[in-house]
Amino acid sequence: MKRKLTVGAALSATVILASAVQFGAGTAQAAPAPVSGKGSTFQRAELKALAQSYAPVVAKALGLGSAEALVAKDAVIDASGAKHLRFERTYSGLSVIGGDLVAHLTLNGKVSSVDRAVETTVALADLTPAVPAEKAAKQATGAVQATVGQTIDKDESPLKAITGTGSPTLVVWAQSGAPRLAYQTVVEGVREDGAPSAQNLVTDAATGEVLASHEQYLASAATGSGKGVHVGSVTLTTNYTGSTYELKDPTRGNTRTAGLGGGTSGNGTLFTDADNVWGNGLASNSQSAAVDAQYGAVATWDYYKNSFNRLGIRNDGVGALSRVHYGSNYVNAFWSDSCFCMTYGDGSGNSKPLTAIDVSGHEMTHGVTANTAGLVYSGESGGLNEATSDIFGTMVEWSANLAADPGDYLIGEKININGNGTPLRYMDKPSKDGASKDSWYSGVGNVDVHYSSGVANHFFYLLSEGSGAKVINGVSYNSPTSNGSTVVGIGRTKAAAIWYRALTVYFTSTTNYKAARTATLKAASDLYGATSTEYKTVAAAWSAVNV
Structure with missing residues (x-):
């Protein structure tokens, strides 16, 4: 799902379906209720299991058929004890696109109301696709091939080539019109500016018609100091290995920053330093943009934690990877769900990195949205x-x-x-x-x-x-x-x-x-x-x- 902040920027990956559970506020005049106990990993698993235990109750309240099932995605428990349970839906084991919903339960566990993405009833007479999977893959590839060389957005470089097509997955399309059997296929490619591209297509399993398409993209703590291009002089929490310092924050889920050195793939090389003093504020120093990126990721972590007690993008206590120096003259920055990483180009002339703090917060919030509401990107x-x-x-x-x-x-x-x-x-x-x-x-x-x-x-x-x-x-x-x-x-x-x-x-x-x-x-x-x-x-x- 394309997520661009600037010239084709802000990219996300996979189908944006993940499980994240957080606490929220519930009573009038109250701030979000704090999470008690040790880390959120156990609580997250426990709350997800709790949400799943209510799936039959919610399904019954909605009058879902025997072929339909609810899969817990997210849960918010108010300070009052009221529950707000987010579910994805399946039909005969197939994911229902557009079947997501949020059920609101009273203190005694009864469903008081439900917010649904669509109100449509799913009832398919036949789950046998008329179009074979191999043909569906070719149809999806052909649809993307037709866009090679074209610029859909004025600020985005054209698709240069297709690099591969994944295996089509049968799903139920219910986001618009009558629910129907469909294929979901990811066609990967590369844009002329070097940006990775992954087109997520949904095609009718009976006719091959394209129903939807969107782009997605594929120690011990120590206190150091840094000077970034945009953030200026800041304090950084780093990791000391006993012989060197790593630009990794063990107090925030190992949030870390690596350099790609002009490359466009992989996790890059983790920044290390002998004296724990990072960058000099100039774009010509490779560490300066890294200081911006690391500080931006940490500031985003701290904002969500201090404001909503959310521990990381997925609320699972795991920090993200930031990658700097992507490509050459790359005027872009993007978030990717698939690598759970934030990536920054160095801008025009490789002298204007896109590592400003509001860019960091913007892009990583796409990950928060993906793990909560999953707002369709169109x-x-x-x-x-x-x-x-x-x-x-x-x-x-x-x-x-x-x-x-x-x-x-x-x-x-x-x-x-x-x-x-x-x-x-x-x-x-x-x-x-x-x-x-x-x-x-x-x-x-x-x-x-x-x-x-x-x-x-x-x-x-x-x-x-x-x-x-x-x-x-x-x-x-x-x-x-x-x-x-x-x-x-x-x-x-x-x-x-x-x-x-x-x-x-x-x-x-x-x-x-x-x-x-x-x-x-x-x-x-x-x-x-x-x-x-x-x-x-x-x-x-x-x-x-x-x-």
């Missing part, structure tokens, strides 16, 4: 996916509070991708970038997700800071409203808490803007009460962007 849900990364990338930047990169509501302002000092995106008035949308309209789902995300970005800014002209942390903003209303913000911390709860408790893979309004209102009610100022401001901010 249409309005794709815009919400991108906005979620902008929102939490921004929050990571504010949380880090760096002198070299103060918090703001500008996206990618440090990397100067436009060459004129302007940021990639603006949250107060998204249309200032020339393409993003300030408010919702009926065709916004047909716009590139990086521009349709403007609706949610604008909502988040209004919810946080309110409308009108103001200067915040030295930056001037002037946020309009589509209905001429005046919105008074509730602060970014509360706004982010509402968005996180909505993402992890109520969003599904197909959530659109209308459903996002409902979900965030539920989240605000859970956290602050249905008659609270926070709840009323969520409603007002959505109305201000025409949702």
Whole structure:
């Protein structure tokens, strides 16, 4: 699933189906409940087992047929004890694309409500594909082959070649139209700029018609110091082996950074150092970008842990790998689920690495979204996916509070991708970038997700800071409203808490803007009460962007 922040950037891998369980807040005026006990690995397994034990109860409440089964993906337990259980669905053992749902259970274990990606009933008379698997693979390959040399997005290099096709997997397609038997096939390739590409296609198992297609991409602790290109002078927790220091943080799940040296594959070479002093702030020093990347990964870890008690991207206590110096003149950065790694290019002339802290937070949040709501990366849900990364990338930047990169509501302002000092995106008035949308309209789902995300970005800014002209942390903003209303913000911390709860408790893979309004209102009610100022401001901010 393509996840780009900049010129074809932000990439994700696999089908984005993983198991992650976290605790969340539940009572009015309460912050997310802390996790007690030793690490989250045991708790995660225990909670997943608990969620799975409720699968029959939820299936019965939904009236699912005997051929259907629910597989636990995620669980949030409120401080009150109420449960919010996220499931994927199977039909006769086949994954149902569009079958995901979140069941909300009362304290006594009864299902009170369910949020479903689609309401369609799955009932297939025949599970024998008319198209053989080999033919399906050729059809998928042919569909991707037809795009070689074409540029779908103006800021993305064309597909150069196909390198391989995986074995088609039978699934049930239920995301749109009548449910039908289908194949899911991954066709791998490479773009002209060297970026890996993996096209995930769903094709009708009876006709070969392409139903959907999207791109996905494939010791002991010590205290050191570093100077990055973007983060400036920072403190780093590193690993001492007894003879050398490694750019690896054993206190944060072994979050680590390696160099690719211009390569485009593999895990790279872990950075090591003799004196635990890293980089000099210049892009010409290979360690400087590594300092940025390591600090960005750690800051993202700390933000999610301190704000929501989430231990890592998957909430399993495992830190991610960051890879720097990808390719040559690569103006890009991307997250990949398949390698559980974050990758950065060195930018134009190999002198402008894309290792800014909001880029780090943005990209790694794609991994959080993949392990929670799994928002489909197209249409309005794709815009919400991108906005979620902008929102939490921004929050990571504010949380880090760096002198070299103060918090703001500008996206990618440090990397100067436009060459004129302007940021990639603006949250107060998204249309200032020339393409993003300030408010919702009926065709916004047909716009590139990086521009349709403007609706949610604008909502988040209004919810946080309110409308009108103001200067915040030295930056001037002037946020309009589509209905001429005046919105008074509730602060970014509360706004982010509402968005996180909505993402992890109520969003599904197909959530659109209308459903996002409902979900965030539920989240605000859970956290602050249905008659609270926070709840009323969520409603007002959505109305201000025409949702």
